[in-house]
Amino acid sequence: MEISNQFYRDTWVDIDLDAIQHNVQKVKEQIRDGVSLMAVVKANAYGHGYIQVANAALEAGADHLAVAFLDEALFLRKAGITAPILVLGATRPEDVGLASRHQIQLTVYQDQWIEQAASYLNEAAPVLLHLKCDTGMGRLGIKSIKELQDIEQMIERYPSFEIYGVFTHFATADERSQRYADEQLVLFNNLIGHLKKKPKMIHASNSAATLLRQDALFTLVRFGISMYGLSPSDEIAPLIPKWLKPALSLHTRLVHVKRVKKGDKISYGSTYTAIVDEWIGTLPIGYADGWLRKLQGFEVLINGQRAPIVGRVCMDQCMIRLPKDYPLGMKVTLIGEQDGERILIDDVANYLETIHYEVACLIAARVPRVYWQNKKPKYVLNQLI
Ligand SMILES: *Cc1c(COP(=O)(O)O)cnc(C)c1O
Secondary structure: OOOOOOOOOOEEEEEEHHHHHHHHHHHHHHOOOOOEEEEEOHHHHHOOOHHHHHHHHHHOOOOEEEEOOHHHHHHHHHOOOOOOEEEOOOOOHHHHHHHHHOOEEEEEOOHHHHHHHHOOOOOOOOEEEEEEEOOOOOOOOEOOHHHHHHHHHHHHOOOOEEEEEEEEOOOOOOOOOOHHHHHHHHHHHHHHHOOOOOOOEEEOOOHHHHHHOOOOOOOEEEEOHHHHOOOOOOOOOOOOOOOOOOOEEEEEEOOEEEEEOOOOEEOHHHOEEOOOOEEEEEEOOOHHHOOOHHHOOOEEEEOOEEEEEEOOOOOOOEEEEEOOOOOOOOEEEEEEEEOOEEEOHHHHHHHOOOOHHHHHHHOOOOOOEEEEEOOEEEEEEOOOO
């Protein structure tokens, strides 16, 4: 495919679709034959781009998609994606007709939802439902055998609903100690043992459990963060396979370079004072792009070397201290690699005292994405034009 549109600013994200496909293929080799792979593409595919990631994952062997909300599922359908899609979060009962019309699978965990939703349904094709069990995450889900049996019985009364799946979610699968996850698994096995009929899709594992536990694969795994090439946590990074390839990098270019005098101030609040005469570069990226104010003092890569962010990060721009006079237009890497020097998304997350999931999601829609396949730019996504 040709590059479909353009962008007119010197800041962009590169998404390596080859890396995503590699991660999907590798995890498929690792899980048993017959276990389905659900690619989790919620939150704009963790900032990587819904449609491009969904298509790449499906092409590489994923057979289901998952999102958090119905809107996201409808967005995928509008783009022509026909694969099964599960909404993992809550859907309003009054929106069930949309799910039916677009063949979107829904998560349920309350019997009153079934009654309410049924009153909005007059569709012929049944809506496929996944029963969510809360085995210790404390977020959404059925907690007792009685509730599970009640909801199963209630659903049986409505021909417009079909129980297609049952699932749970681990709270601590990304920790070294699997004790709590073990307990969750025992509860889950106990719960599903009390269903009258075993649903086709039984699932529990997120990326961490998929990569670390053979005993929680059931018939499907929900693969999110590691599809993007990232370890679910620092703590288990030494335990997970070495084949993960990160897909995302973030870049910009120098748009201004100046010599400042000792004592000169930089940016809002004048929080930075040049210690000696210095070279300062301006970058066209700021907190509105997801490059947060708290990154003041963090580093970027230029010419294969680290350069500090000086002064406050503004909404659309920030400044760095250069070792010397560099030419305008020189590439600056904020997440990624230059000449063997690397800034990982984990490094950004650690500096922000958060996790890389959050950093990836925060990269704003305003930042264009360039998709690479077979080492060539394949497609540009600029949501502004
Ligand atoms: C987000 C999410 C996942 C994916 O988790 P990762 O840690 O990114 O693999 C799986 N299941 C549910 C219910 C989720 O909300």
